[in-house]
Amino acid sequence: MLLIVFAFILILALAGIVATIAVLRSGSATPSSTEPAVAAAAAAAAAGGLTSRACVSKRRMPRIGLGVYAGQEAKGLNAGFEWRYYTMAELSPTTRGEYDWSTLEKDLAGAHSRGRPMVVRIQDQSGTNSGDDNKSLLPSYVSQPNKVTVDGFVGVDWSSADVQQFELDFFTAFAAKFDKDTRIAFLQVGWGFWSESHLYHDGKDHRQHGVNYPTKEYQAKFVDHLAGLFKCLTFSFSIDGAFSGLPLDDLRYGVFNDSLTAKGSSSQDTYYKQLNFAERNKTQPSGGEFPDSIKTPFGEASLLERVKQYNVQYVFANQQREDPNWDSAVAAVMQT
Numbered sequence: 001m002l003l004i005v006f007a008f009i010l011i012l013a014l015a016g017i018v019a020t021i022a023v024l025r026s027g028s029a030t031p032s033s034t035e036p037a038v039a040a041a042a043a044a045a046a047a048g049g050l051t052s053r054a055c056v057s058k059r060r061m062p063r064i065g066l067g068v069y070a071g072q073e074a075k076g077l078n079a080g081f082e083w084r085y086y087t088m089a090e091l092s093p094t095t096r097g098e099y100d101w102s103t104l105e106k107d108l109a110g111a112h113s114r115g116r117p118m119v120v121r122i123q124d125q126s127g128t129n130s131g132d133d134n135k136s137l138l139p140s141y142v143s144q145p146n147k148v149t150v151d152g153f154v155g156v157d158w159s160s161a162d163v164q165q166f167e168l169d170f171f172t173a174f175a176a177k178f179d180k181d182t183r184i185a186f187l188q189v190g191w192g193f194w195s196e197s198h199l200y201h202d203g204k205d206h207r208q209h210g211v212n213y214p215t216k217e218y219q220a221k222f223v224d225h226l227a228g229l230f231k232c233l234t235f236s237f238s239i240d241g242a243f244s245g246l247p248l249d250d251l252r253y254g255v256f257n258d259s260l261t262a263k264g265s266s267s268q269d270t271y272y273k274q275l276n277f278a279e280r281n282k283t284q285p286s287g288g289e290f291p292d293s294i295k296t297p298f299g300e301a302s303l304l305e306r307v308k309q310y311n312v313q314y315v316f317a318n319q320q321r322e323d324p325n326w327d328s329a330v331a332a333v334m335q336t
Helices: 002-026 036-046 102-113 161-178 216-229 239-243 265-274 301-309 326-334
Strands: 065-069 081-087 118-123 184-188 235-238 254-257 286-289 314-316
Touching: 065 326, 081 102, 102 118, 118 161, 161 216, 235 239, 239 254, 239 265, 254 265, 301 326, 314 326
Parallel strands: 065 081, 065 314, 081 118, 118 184, 184 235, 235 254, 254 286, 286 314
Antiparallel strands: none
C-alpha cells in the first residue's frame, strides 16, 4: 500500500515539473494570486503598453533626446519625448481629495501612440507671459486668506497652512497614480513663475519666504515627502532653486535648466556648483530647455558642449523644430 501511495506522489510531482517546463517554454503563465504586481507588469508588457513597472530603485535616468510640446506630430523629426505643464487647478478642479487626471491621461496615450514618453511639469503659479497670469492656478477650494501678487501677477499665499497641506496631498495622489507609469519619463516640480523655483521679474527678485514663496523649512519637508512617495519616477527642480531655499545637501532630486544657452553660462555654472551637481548627477537626472527666443541654436558648438558638460539627458526644444541641425543636437544629448 505504501508503495502505491509513493508511486502516486511521484507521478504528481513529475506532472508538475513537466507543466512548469511547458509554461516556461511558452513564455506565459497563470499568475499566482500572491504576485499581483508581477502579473500586472506581465499583462501590460504582453499588451504592448508601457503602463506599469516593478521598481526596486527609482534611479531611472534614460536619455530621450529632444522633445516637443504634447500633441505635436513633429513628422520627420527625431523627437524623443513630449512635454507639458499641468496646473493643480486643472488636475483637481472642484472637490478636495478628488482628482481629474483625464487631460494628462489623454496626452500620455497620444504620446505613447507616437512612441514617445512624456516629461510632465506640475504648476501652481503661472509665468509672466503665460496668458493665465491673472488667475490662481490652485483650486478655488484651497484657502488663501491673503491676496498675493508678485509685481502685478497673481501669486500663491504661502502663509496659508491649507496651501502647504494641499500641495503635499496633491503629490501623494499623483504618486499613487503615476509612480509606476512608464509613459512618464521625468517629473518636474517647483514653485514660482513657471515652476522654475524663482520669482524674478524685470531684474528684481520678488521672493519672500513664507509670504509669496515657501519657506526653506517647507521646501525641505516637501523634498522629503516626495522622496518617500516616488520609488520609480524621479522628480526634479529648476537650477534656480539653488538660491531659493532648496535643501542643497539632499541629493534625492534631479535638476533642469530652462535657459540652456552658451551665453551667460558662467553664472549658470554657479547654480550647478551650488547644487553639488557632480555628485547629484550620479543618481539623479539632468534636463533642460532651449529658450524660445533662440530659433536655430544647434549650430553653436559651444551650446552643444554645454549639453554634454552638464550631462543633459533631455531637452525641450519645441521652438527649434525648424533648426536644420536638429539631429546634431539629438546626438549631443544622446551622446552618440
